[in-house]
Amino acid sequence: MKKKITMALGPLVLAVLLLLALFFSPIDWLKAPSQKELKKSAPSMSINVIKGNTYKNSAAASSDYLPFLGSSELSRINAFHPTVMARKYHRGYEPFLLGAPGTQSLSHFFMLHSMKDELKGKQIVFIISPQWFVKNGVSDQMFSVYYSPLQTYQWLLSLEGKEIGEDEQFVAERLLSFSSITSDTRLSQMLGKIEEQQKLSKLELKNCRRQYNLLAHEDLIFSRIAIQHKESRIKKAINELPEDYSLGKLETLAYKIGEQKTTNNDFGIANNFYSQRIAPLKDKLENSQTSYDYLESPEFSDFQLVLNELAENNVDALFVIPPVNQRWSDYTGLSREMLDDFSEKITKQLHSQGFNQVADYTHLRGEDYFMEDTIHIGWRGWLLLDQDLQTFLKDKKEPKDKIKIDNHYFLSEEWQKERQF
Amino acid sequence: MSQWLSAFPFLTPYEKPFYFVILGILLLPSIFASLKGKRLGGYQAFLTLFFLWMSFGGPHRQQGFALIAYVVWQLLIAASYVRYRQTANRGSWFYLSIFLSLLPMILIKVLPLYTETQPLLYFLGYSYLTFKSVQVIMEIRDGLIKELRLRDYIQFLIFFPTISSGPIDRFRRFTAELHQPPSSEKYVELLGKGIHYIIIGCLYKFIIGYVLGSQLLPIIQDKAVNQGFLFLGSLGYMYTYSFYLFFDFAGYSLFAVGVSYLLGHETPINFNKPFISANIKEFWNRWHMSLSFWFRDYVYMRLMFTLIKKKVFKSRIVASNVGYFALFLIMGVWHGLTWYYIVYGLFHASLICLTDAWIRFKKKHKEKIPSNMATKGLSIFLTFHAVCFSLLIFSGYFDTLLKLFFTYNI
Numbered sequence: 001m002k003k004k005i006t007m008a009l010g011p012l013v014l015a016v017l018l019l020l021a022l023f024f025s026p027i028d029w030l031k032a033p034s035q036k037e038l039k040k041s042a043p044s045m046s047i048n049v050i051k052g053n054t055y056k057n058s059a060a061a062s063s064d065y066l067p068f069l070g071s072s073e074l075s076r077i078n079a080f081h082p083t084v085m086a087r088k089y090h091r092g093y094e095p096f097l098l099g100a101p102g103t104q105s106l107s108h109f110f111m112l113h114s115m116k117d118e119l120k121g122k123q124i125v126f127i128i129s130p131q132w133f134v135k136n137g138v139s140d141q142m143f144s145v146y147y148s149p150l151q152t153y154q155w156l157l158s159l160e161g162k163e164i165g166e167d168e169q170f171v172a173e174r175l176l177s178f179s180s181i182t183s184d185t186r187l188s189q190m191l192g193k194i195e196e197q198q199k200l201s202k203l204e205l206k207n208c209r210r211q212y213n214l215l216a217h218e219d220l221i222f223s224r225i226a227i228q229h230k231e232s233r234i235k236k237a238i239n240e241l242p243e244d245y246s247l248g249k250l251e252t253l254a255y256k257i258g259e260q261k262t263t264n265n266d267f268g269i270a271n272n273f274y275s276q277r278i279a280p281l282k283d284k285l286e287n288s289q290t291s292y293d294y295l296e297s298p299e300f301s302d303f304q305l306v307l308n309e310l311a312e313n314n315v316d317a318l319f320v321i322p323p324v325n326q327r328w329s330d331y332t333g334l335s336r337e338m339l340d341d342f343s344e345k346i347t348k349q350l351h352s353q354g355f356n357q358v359a360d361y362t363h364l365r366g367e368d369y370f371m372e373d374t375i376h377i378g379w380r381g382w383l384l385l386d387q388d389l390q391t392f393l394k395d396k397k398e399p400k401d402k403i404k405i406d407n408h409y410f411l412s413e414e415w416q417k418e419r420q421f
Numbered sequence: 422m423s424q425w426l427s428a429f430p431f432l433t434p435y436e437k438p439f440y441f442v443i444l445g446i447l448l449l450p451s452i453f454a455s456l457k458g459k460r461l462g463g464y465q466a467f468l469t470l471f472f473l474w475m476s477f478g479g480p481h482r483q484q485g486f487a488l489i490a491y492v493v494w495q496l497l498i499a500a501s502y503v504r505y506r507q508t509a510n511r512g513s514w515f516y517l518s519i520f521l522s523l524l525p526m527i528l529i530k531v532l533p534l535y536t537e538t539q540p541l542l543y544f545l546g547y548s549y550l551t552f553k554s555v556q557v558i559m560e561i562r563d564g565l566i567k568e569l570r571l572r573d574y575i576q577f578l579i580f581f582p583t584i585s586s587g588p589i590d591r592f593r594r595f596t597a598e599l600h601q602p603p604s605s606e607k608y609v610e611l612l613g614k615g616i617h618y619i620i621i622g623c624l625y626k627f628i629i630g631y632v633l634g635s636q637l638l639p640i641i642q643d644k645a646v647n648q649g650f651l652f653l654g655s656l657g658y659m660y661t662y663s664f665y666l667f668f669d670f671a672g673y674s675l676f677a678v679g680v681s682y683l684l685g686h687e688t689p690i691n692f693n694k695p696f697i698s699a700n701i702k703e704f705w706n707r708w709h710m711s712l713s714f715w716f717r718d719y720v721y722m723r724l725m726f727t728l729i730k731k732k733v734f735k736s737r738i739v740a741s742n743v744g745y746f747a748l749f750l751i752m753g754v755w756h757g758l759t760w761y762y763i764v765y766g767l768f769h770a771s772l773i774c775l776t777d778a779w780i781r782f783k784k785k786h787k788e789k790i791p792s793n794m795a796t797k798g799l800s801i802f803l804t805f806h807a808v809c810f811s812l813l814i815f816s817g818y819f820d821t822l823l824k825l826f827f828t829y830n831i
Contacts, residue, residue: 004609004610005612009616012616012620015620015623046640046643047639047642075647101647101825141821141824183433185431185433186430186432189479192480218636228648
């Protein structure tokens with residue numbers, strides 16, 4: 001009988017010993033990414049780069065990279081894409097693309113927060129999509145895709161010793177509305193405390209630290225795999241550009257390429273996008289967006305978190321508001337007036353708090369080949385952004401003096417639903 | 422006290438490895454008693470309450486109240502029906518009892534379609550408890566359960582190792598064990614197996630399942646959806662998701678069975694190497710077994726019996742096919758009211774009907790169809806891929822894809 005019990009317990013003891021050995025083994029063989037790896041990761045928009053810290057934080061720490069926060073438009077690589085332009089004309093920075101289809105302000109907030117030390121006092125570009133500002137903000141499904149436990153625990157740890165402010169309460173409340181958070185009992189318990197303005201206990205912070213260390217190790221391992229090579233596409237695009245920078249030549253070229261690439265439809269939409277995504281459903285899409293509204297959304301407050309984070313770390317940002325392809329929006333019935341109102345509302349949120357570097361392209365919606373397809377900046381759009389970007393980079397502002405953050409108003413439901421501005 | 426309470430580690434069953442630390446300590450008295458061939462009924466009841474509080478208290482206390490309400494509701498129905506059944510046996514009262522027993526589940530599934538929030542009736546594991554409750558009503562009707570001791574019924578319903586996701590035990594099996602604990606010889610064997618299951622479960626769920634589900638799946642989805650590898654990425658997603666689902670759920674089931682063993686209960690196993698099945702029928706005898714056996718016994722067999730007795734269909738084959746479609750449609754709806762769960766159910770029903778047709782064809786043409794290692798290998802390969810494809814539907818991947826392509830970004 002005793003032998004039987006020993007046989008039963010033996011493997012358990014062994015398993016525990018092995019596990020302890022694994023936990024306390026040094027993991028020094030994982031080093032920071034090399035310069036080459038970093039450069040490869042910059043235009044990749046890989047999910048493990050976005051959710052992790054290893055790559056993006058190393059990039060933010062070096063002065064060679066310029067973070068571009070946005071979403072799907074970043075993946076529209078053509079000759080005038082920021083990465084291509086920067087490489088061709090040796091601009092001294094490499095755009096580090098932080099965003100992917102489905103990332104919205106809340107993900108951007110966590111990304112920014114997770115690299116705040118590295119980013120202090122630097123410049124970034126932030127592309128705002130009007131399409132984020134729907135009734136319920138970011139969807140549960142999309143949030144869960146880009147939810148980063150690592151960055152969330154890092155945020156929790158940063159609250160140590162601090163009084164919980166309105167912005168932190170708002171973050172906790174927002175997080176608790178997503179199923180990927182509520183399925184984690186301990187995390188939701190801690191967020192529940194922060195929502196009620198209570199500090200985390202020593203024990204809870206200890207747990208957070210342990211969890212964070214574990215996730216950071218995982219990030220070192222998993223952020224390495226499957227980083228997307230976009231090099232061949234970028235190289236091809238670089239070759240389309242003239243050797244020497246000449247705005248006039250580039251403008252003509254952008255027009256010409258746009259014309260060549262949009263031949264199978266009357267909307268000025270790139271051929272492959274049109275045949276793959278629009279043509280199969282074209283009739284259904286007619287007048288399908290008449291009731292779309294981007295004026296009432298929790299996203300306005302999620303975006304405020306981004307602004308707050310930028311202000312706290314003295315980051316100078318160029319905000320870009322892309323238009324919606326007019327020929328397309330007329331077809332789907334998406335209201336131009338509503339889009340104009342959106343531009344006004346978001347601009348008010350920016351200007352009234354002192355964020356004055358805004359490239360608002362809303363009214364360029366009718367320009368030919370400005371957009372690559374329906375809602376994504378294209379050839380002439382990227383080219384205009386390139387010029388605005390050079391101006392922005394040249395006269396770096398000292399934003400600290402001018403910025404006046406008003407979290408109380410912009411985190412309120414009143415502002416989220418405000419239609420008079 | 423309140424400080425201690427706020428530090429209390431509330432966890433859903435087996436959520437974190439830490440759950441097992443607490444479990445290991447608190448189980449000791451029960452294990453020592455069982456080694457002597459005894460069952461500490463009172464202490465095990467305390468364990469149940471403690472672990473239920475851990476999972477349904479604190480941040481989940483709303484669910485705790487819902488669980489209590491649910492149990493009271495089911496007790497009322499079962500107690501009334503068993504009393505009625507001792508004197509009469511009208512079909513209408515049986516169907517009414519079944520309906521009332523299903524009602525909480527129906528409300529929990531249907532209400533969110535209108536309110537967009539989780540109904541107050543919701544608690545983790547409600548659908549698994551519904552299987553247990555409905556089973557008891559059906560066996561009362563059959564006369565298999567003549568008396569219902571409420572204490573036994575409560576213990577059966579809220580047996581904590583299996584409360585959140587099964588395996589779905591049978592009432593008569595469970596209560597027999599409750600009153601006749603395993604001998605000390607038998608228990609040593611259970612203890613060994615139980616510990617072994619928990620260790621394997623940790624490997625499955627916390628290591629393999631975690632790496633596949635939390636680390637690899639998002640990267641592969643990203644490849645498929647955003648980086649232009651739609652076909653290869655989707656194929657990779659299909660395999661990865663299938664293995665993730667197996668390791669996650671089989672790991673969880675091993676926990677539930679292992680912990681049951683430590684408590685001296687032989688809860689039935691749920692998975693038996695499902696991916697080596699040579700056809701889809703065999704697959705369902707190896708995958709989520711307690712669920713498919715439940716559906717076989719309480720839906721399919723009963724429906725077949727009725728259909729054949731009342732001669733609804735002339736052909737037995739038609740009746741059987743109708744039975745399969747009913748079974749899998751209900752299973753799909755049970756998973757949730759979304760199009761992909763229902764398509765998943767219909768897909769499996771079609772596969773089973775096709776398999777049956779193939780088996781009939783094979784019987785007729787025995788001499789012409791070869792049967793060897795190669796054909797066996799081929800059928801395992803085909804079955805595996807049919808299953809993986811069905812799990813890809815189940816995962817909601819196509820839903821995400823459609824939304825990403827045709828609603829977002831246009």
